[in-house]
Structure formats: C-alpha cells, structure tokens
Amino acid sequence: MTPVVPPADDADPPRARGRADAERNRTRVAEAAALVFAEHGLDATVAQVADRARVGNATVYRNYPSKTELLSEVALRWLVDWRTALRAAADAGDVPFREVFLELYARLRGDRLALDLLRAGAIDDEVTAARAEVEALFTASLDAAVADGLVRPGITYADLSVLILGTAGRLSEIGETDPAAWRHVADMIWAGIATG
C-alpha cells in the first residue's frame, strides 16, 4: 500500500502543487472571479473572468471543471462569511436586530452575486444548504426582534425578503453604489417595520 505518489507534504499552502506560474494563475483567476461575479452576479461569463485575470479562458477551465464550480466557490465564501457573522451575533445574544439588518444591506451593496444568491441562486447543493442556514439564522434574529417588540408583529422573513432583496436589487440595477444612498433606503425600510 505504500503510496508511489509524491511526498504530499502540503503543509502550509494547502493547494500549492505544480509549477509556480500555474499556481499564480490559479490565484489570479480566483481573485478575478470574485470581482467579476460581484459586479455582474450570475450573468457574468467565463470570458469576463478570464479577461479580468489577464488569462486565456482555457486557464480558467484548467483550474475549475466548469463555470458552476467556480461560481460555487465564490458564492460559498460569501455565504460562510455571512453565516459566521450571524452566528457570532446570535451567540453574543445582545446584538440588536437593527444592526443585523443594516449589516445585511452593507454586505449586499456592490455585490450582485450575493444578491442573486439570496434571490434565487440554485448553483449546487452546498450553496443551497448554506443559504438555507443563513436564512434560518436571519429569521431567528428577526423573530426574536418581533418577540422583543422591536419589530412590528406580523412581519415575517418573507416580508423582509421582499423589502430588502427588492430594494437592494433596484439599487444595484440603477448602479447606485453610494453607501449613504443605500443607508437612506435601509432607514426608510426600517421605519416601516420597526415599532413606534
């Protein structure tokens, strides 16, 4: 059973194998993908990613078997990050829902992929599962706020989904990137759902 494969001492760089230039390209592609998907969401094309990375499209496919795979990697990064933040807030216990709410707006601003993910994003099972977790955590936070009398009774996750994803989508659509403008909209929404 003694393996014939290389020593496999992938200690520090978990994926650093093969030629150095190839590794450099892999990084470039990943970084470009993050930017391009943030800008164009699910509509981004592989060619756009390749161009941004200053690389041929074949190089993208050499590192990722399909566009879906690439999308999934970027999507999961966002979802896991947001999930971590939500869990931390839940664990702390004393984070007001308003902050969670505003934080979501801030994370959606300028990130069309994030928006697309929460809107429909059926990329693969892993992403779907992560999204479900994130939604559950957010819902729990909202329900607690309703129970505490911070948010008007009768307001559900479905309602907030329409309000937040709808307005964030529209802001993206018109190319609004000013944080103050986003904040202004968030404040109006908040005024509509908060108690007195």
Next chain:
Amino acid sequence: MTPVVPPADDADPPRARGRADAERNRTRVAEAAALVFAEHGLDATVAQVADRARVGNATVYRNYPSKTELLSEVALRWLVDWRTALRAAADAGDVPFREVFLELYARLRGDRLALDLLRAGAIDDEVTAARAEVEALFTASLDAAVADGLVRPGITYADLSVLILGTAGRLSEIGETDPAAWRHVADMIWAGIATG
C-alpha cells in the same frame, strides 16, 4: 386630385379594412400581446405572442412591422391609462397621495410590462415621453404630499422609485399575485415614508 382610393369611410371601426378573417386575427394578436407582455414583460418573445393568439408568427409581423412596434402599442395603452388617472387625481385636487401610491401598486401587480416600463423601458420616443409625463405627475403628487406634511421630508421620487419598483419587482419575481400580499408590502413601505 379626386382620390382613386376607396371611399375611406372608416367611421366606427377605425382600422377595419381588408378581409374579415384578417381583421379577426389582428384583434387576436393585440389581445394576446397584452396578456403575454403583462406576464413576461420585455422578455416576452414574438413566438409566445403568436402561440397565445393561436396564429403563426408571420401573422404577427403582417400586422406589426416589428416586435418593438407591438410592444410600443401595448406599453402606450398602459402609460396613457395611468397618466389619465394621475391627471384626474391632480385636477380633483383632494386625492390623498396615499391613494395614488396604492393605486400604482395595484396597477403594477401582475403586469410585468408596466414594471419593466418604469424600470428602464427604452422602447421608443413616444413611450419614453409618456413615461416622463407619468413620472412628472407622480412626482408632483409626492411633492405636494411632502409639502402637506403627509410624507416625511427628504423623501424624493428617486427614493420611492427604489422602494416601489424594487419591491414590486421582487413580488413579481417570486410569482406573488395575491392582492393582499401586495397590499401588505405597500403598507409597510407607506409606514416607512409617511409622517408619524
């Protein structure tokens, strides 16, 4: 100069000329177009309209020179109708802005073309002009409400555009057609923009 063309007594049916079956088809196409565009907005295809009218696609093109022309006719119908309503409200003078606001929500529900028109709809100059008029009338109504202290100061047409078009777009996207659900969202938005 005595014209050789037919009597041209197009009194009652302004467009009734040619064979009866052709006229019938023209009507079917127009009706189908209204339904299909309402359902799919600008994304609707000519083939969908033809199928809905139970007609070959060539019949559509026999009556309308291009898809744009067809779209324009349907779009103008909606815009002129809404403009008329807005003018009537303005002339009456005592229509509370809240009613105008709710009426817009009602008119956007189940009509994706209307939504697309207000969101971006650059179909042709006529449509663009009609939309501009409609926006001006709505803005005037909003500004009056702000002046009257019914709507919080600092709320602009741009704000309402994001709130209304965003949420209506999202409701359409998820296929929500229940009037009560739309009304619920409208009420939340209203609570966010109205004074005390």
Next chain:
DNA sequence: CCGGAACCGGACTAGAGCAATCCGCTTCGA
C-alpha cells in the same frame, strides 16, 4: 543550459434562443 513535461492563450465547436423573412398552400368574397 538543455530537453521534455507542464502549461499557456485564443481559435474553434456546438448548440441555444431570438427577430424577422420566405414560400407553398388555404380561404375569403366579389
């Protein structure tokens, strides 16, 4: 510094989706 393996870019393939046209056949109506 050499040679072959690994890697590269971009031309290419395959296929979907669409507006608009063409044309042989059918139906209307004088």
Next chain:
DNA sequence: TCGAAGCGGATTGCTCTAGTCCGGTTCCGG
C-alpha cells in the same frame, strides 16, 4: 368560380455562451 389576400411554420441569419482543442511557450530538474 377564381384570383387576390391571407395564412402558418419552416427557415435564415444573427448573437451569445459554455466548454474543447491544439500549436506554441515557459518552467525547472538534472
């Protein structure tokens, strides 16, 4: 009855995109 008006759907021509192929280039161990 018969010719013109009208018909449908096959077809064309275009755009756009995911994914593959291949001749040339670059890296790096010996």
